[in-house]
Amino acid sequence: MSAAIRELKSLEVKVDKRCQNLKILLVEDNPDDAELTIRQLRRICPERDIFLAADAEEALSCLEHLRQEGSGLPDLILLDIKLPRLSGMELLERLKTSPEFRGIPVVMLTGSLVSEHIQRSYDLGAVTYLLKPISEDDLLMTLSHLT
Numbered sequence: 001m002s003a004a005i006r007e008l009k010s011l012e013v014k015v016d017k018r019c020q021n022l023k024i025l026l027v028e029d030n031p032d033d034a035e036l037t038i039r040q041l042r043r044i045c046p047e048r049d050i051f052l053a054a055d056a057e058e059a060l061s062c063l064e065h066l067r068q069e070g071s072g073l074p075d076l077i078l079l080d081i082k083l084p085r086l087s088g089m090e091l092l093e094r095l096k097t098s099p100e101f102r103g104i105p106v107v108m109l110t111g112s113l114v115s116e117h118i119q120r121s122y123d124l125g126a127v128t129y130l131l132k133p134i135s136e137d138d139l140l141m142t143l144s145h146l147t
Helices: 031-044 056-069 088-097 115-124 136-146
Strands: 023-027 049-053 076-080 106-110 128-131
Touching (some): 023 031, 031 136, 049 056, 056 088, 076 088, 088 106
Parallel strands (some): 076 106, 106 128
16 A cells, blocks of 8 residues: 555544445454454444454355355455465455355455565455555555445
């Protein structure tokens, strides 16, 4: 993200009312990163539904359960690139080739700026990426652009 975006203060971004009702699936294997991200999401919009999956298999199970239950799929997936067993990239590829799930926007989460990972995530259909640890300003900016 540009320096101008990084300097943005949380209060300067208005989150659209639709954003406050988003269902979000966070796929993150690091408990500390997951807790930090969930805390920031709850601070931004306390009413949102947040589902947490610790790995790709759990994420696929969660998505399938929500689809079968009929309660609606997530409006956004925050997906860690590095996951155990099935990587975030492999999960992204599965999601974007699935008729049921390909329409869900995916934001990749990464701990490094490896250009090959970032380019590959865009090639596979990610809408953007966020550098971990994720700042509240970056989350606000991303959510405001997706609504």
